[in-house]
Amino acid sequence: MSIRDYVKEDVFPLFTCPGCTHGTxxxxxxxxxxxxxxxxxKTVIVCAIGCAGRTPTYLDFNVLRVTHGRALAxxxxxxxxxxxxxxxxxxxDGDALAIGGNHFIHAARRNIGITAVVxxxxxxxxxxxxxxxTTPVGAKATTAPYGMIEPSFDTCKLAASAGxxxxxxxxxxxxxxxxxxxxxxxxxxxxxxxxxxxxxxIQFGRRNKVSDPAKMVQRIKNMVVxxxxxxxxxxxxxxxxxxxxEFVNTREIELTERYAKLLDINKKENEVVITMS
Amino acid sequence: xxxxxxxxxxxxxxxxxxxxGVKFCAGYPITPSxxxxxxxxxxLPKVEGKFIxxxxxxxxxxAIIGASVMGVKSLTPTSGPGFDLKQENIAFxxxxxxxxxxxxxxxxxxxTGGATICAQGDLMQAKYGRSGDCPIIALxxxxxxxxxxxxxxxxxxxxxxxxxxxxxxxxxxxxxxxxINVDDYQDMEIINRNFxxxxxxxxxxxRPDESGVVRLVPFGNDKGYRYVISGxxxxxxxxxxxxxNSIQNSIERINGKIDKNKEEIWEWEEIxxxxxxxxxxxxxxxxxxxVEAVKVARSKGYKAGLFRPITIWPFxxxxxxEALKNIKTVIVPEMNQGQLVHKINELINKDVKVVQLNIFDxxxxxxxxxxxxxxxACHK
Numbered sequence: 001m002s003i004r005d006y007v008k009e010d011v012f013p014l015f016t017c018p019g020c021t022h023g024t025x026x027x028x029x030x031x032x033x034x035x036x037x038x039x040x041x042k043t044v045i046v047c048a049i050g051c052a053g054r055t056p057t058y059l060d061f062n063v064l065r066v067t068h069g070r071a072l073a074x075x076x077x078x079x080x081x082x083x084x085x086x087x088x089x090x091x092x093d094g095d096a097l098a099i100g101g102n103h104f105i106h107a108a109r110r111n112i113g114i115t116a117v118v119x120x121x122x123x124x125x126x127x128x129x130x131x132x133x134t135t136p137v138g139a140k141a142t143t144a145p146y147g148m149i150e151p152s153f154d155t156c157k158l159a160a161s162a163g164x165x166x167x168x169x170x171x172x173x174x175x176x177x178x179x180x181x182x183x184x185x186x187x188x189x190x191x192x193x194x195x196x197x198x199x200x201x202i203q204f205g206r207r208n209k210v211s212d213p214a215k216m217v218q219r220i221k222n223m224v225v226x227x228x229x230x231x232x233x234x235x236x237x238x239x240x241x242x243x244x245x246e247f248v249n250t251r252e253i254e255l256t257e258r259y260a261k262l263l264d265i266n267k268k269e270n271e272v273v274i275t276m277s
Numbered sequence: 278x279x280x281x282x283x284x285x286x287x288x289x290x291x292x293x294x295x296x297x298g299v300k301f302c303a304g305y306p307i308t309p310s311x312x313x314x315x316x317x318x319x320x321l322p323k324v325e326g327k328f329i330x331x332x333x334x335x336x337x338x339x340a341i342i343g344a345s346v347m348g349v350k351s352l353t354p355t356s357g358p359g360f361d362l363k364q365e366n367i368a369f370x371x372x373x374x375x376x377x378x379x380x381x382x383x384x385x386x387x388x389t390g391g392a393t394i395c396a397q398g399d400l401m402q403a404k405y406g407r408s409g410d411c412p413i414i415a416l417x418x419x420x421x422x423x424x425x426x427x428x429x430x431x432x433x434x435x436x437x438x439x440x441x442x443x444x445x446x447x448x449x450x451x452x453x454x455x456x457i458n459v460d461d462y463q464d465m466e467i468i469n470r471n472f473x474x475x476x477x478x479x480x481x482x483x484r485p486d487e488s489g490v491v492r493l494v495p496f497g498n499d500k501g502y503r504y505v506i507s508g509x510x511x512x513x514x515x516x517x518x519x520x521x522n523s524i525q526n527s528i529e530r531i532n533g534k535i536d537k538n539k540e541e542i543w544e545w546e547e548i549x550x551x552x553x554x555x556x557x558x559x560x561x562x563x564x565x566x567x568v569e570a571v572k573v574a575r576s577k578g579y580k581a582g583l584f585r586p587i588t589i590w591p592f593x594x595x596x597x598x599e600a601l602k603n604i605k606t607v608i609v610p611e612m613n614q615g616q617l618v619h620k621i622n623e624l625i626n627k628d629v630k631v632v633q634l635n636i637f638d639x640x641x642x643x644x645x646x647x648x649x650x651x652x653x654a655c656h657k
């Protein structure tokens with residue numbers, strides 16, 4: 001299938017700003033989904049509010065677009081109701097880590113079979129450039145006119161420590177890596193997290209002297225290093241970079257698999273089968 | 278076998294939900310509603326259903342909406358501050374037209390208030406707790422038996438009108454035990470949502486049928502129905518739109534379908550209203566004292582009657598207007614600072630006297646207190 005067949009071009013124009021690279025992540029997702037022959041009728045995409053939340057509504061899938069930050073909560077109900085359905089969640093960084101932070105860590109803890117993609121553009125784009133929990137220290141935002149003073153979240157470390165069984169990072173410059181981790185995440189059985197670094201030249205760039213979309217992409221290129229390169233860096237040097245690639249890939253029992261086991265009580269005359277592990 | 282059982286109100290709610298066909302419950306612990314989810318956590322797996330305790334009340338409503346989008350009947354119980362948190366996603370269910378049931382076992386507020394203290398403070402919140410013109414159906418049973426059948430009815434209305442339904446309980450009724458024989462309700466009709474007749478290619482998810490109700494095909498279907506469900510204003514194909522007509526149409530439809538069908542949604546009880554001159558209007562646990570008060574007042578020669586709303590929202594405008602025809606005095610006992618009385622005042626003409634009895638210290642309103650008000654009001 002052509003990638004265009006997955007996109008509802010009849011409802012264009014897109015709402016995104018010129019130079020936005022969220023579409024690159026969606027494009028990469030579609031290529032991975034196509035390669036994996038993902039059954040659209042057995043797939044539900046859940047997304048919420050903000051630029052990253054609105055973008056998936058243009059895809060020809062079943063799309064549930066919910067309240068700000070709550071995509072993973074809704075997705076939990078979707079997956080428990082129909083464990084056979086593939087559930088994919090797209091979120092922005094504010095959506096996933098600020099207002100939705102609680103749902104994020106609990107979905108990871110439960111190891112529920114959801115592929116979660118966080119698009120990290122380091123700013124609240126749609127609402128006009130307010131700072132996010134991912135805005136780098138010193139960067140300007142409408143609500144940080146003197147520069148950001150708060151430290152940022154490391155999304156991958158957060159997901160890994162909360163219990164996610166697949167954790168990876170990609171970016172909109174190194175597309176082979178983004179494609180590979182997206183594909184692995186979609187094939188993963190438990191909770192899979194992909195953080196994708198994207199660029200927002202309008203709301204982030206303009207306030208931080210990188211309004212040129214190409215320079216924003218260049219900035220991301222300079223921000224990231226592969227794991228192999230990172231190993232040669234000092235701890236201080238590493239702290240200034242985003243490492244891309246796979247961090248966690250383990251096989252643990254997924255939540256709906258545990259539930260299926262629990263439902264066996266019906267077959268074994270109410271014998272309790274859940275054991276402490 | 279005699280199936281006569283002594284059940285707690287919250288237990289009757291959980292059992293009514295199972296009878297209605299609920300297969301999913303998500304909740305967060307909060308007194309005095311927790312028994313409902315505790316029972317469902319035990320019972321749902323026995324009917325191939327699932328329960329999950331979510332990280333908060335916001336997530337609980339989110340999860341049940343997610344399950345309902347997949348075609349599974351779902352419920353979440355809560356109370357007080359938990360009901361506050363649930364408003365956000367109740368609004369989503371109303372806007373996106375997803376059937377779910379939210380049980381609010383009312384406790385004394387605001388805020389933490391008193392977890393086991395009975396109060397009727399959420400009547401207005403049930404209707405007006407969300408931003409925008411947000412439609413809602415709210416039902417208010419007053420006994421264990423009525424909780425059982427009203428829970429089933431809540432699901433029937435949710436599925437039929439594709440809307441969230443709030444079931445309001447009083448702490449006292451939720452925790453009270455009464456006799457019930459669930460076999461008596463064996464034949465109650467169970468309604469499931471309608472599916473469209475048109476094929477996937479002609480399907481417009483948000484194009485309503487003649488009764489104003491949309492037909493949403495569950496996601497994950499194998500017939501190729503693919504569409505967007507969104508809390509944003511949307512067109513008939515579900516796509517986000519803030520065009521004037523799509524805003525107007527969606528707000529009119531989600532409210533209009535309730536209004537158009539209100540006669541079927543309305544349920545109320547009248548006692549001794551035919552010749553009454555004094556009308557007590559009460560709901561929930563207070564109405565039980567009011568039944569007794571009206572009986573005693575009658576024996577003392579007062580022409581008293583009772584009007585008990587079981588459907589709180591949409592409000593029973595016409596039936597109440599009808600009941601008020603020959604009424605000279607209206608008495609409104611409530612365990613709050615006066616909420617139901619606002620709607621009653623809207624309907625009343627000037628020469629009818631309205632007397633409020635508001636007790637909100639946690640103690641139940643007793644029949645004697647209502648009788649006293651009846652006597653006082655009728656002598657003045």
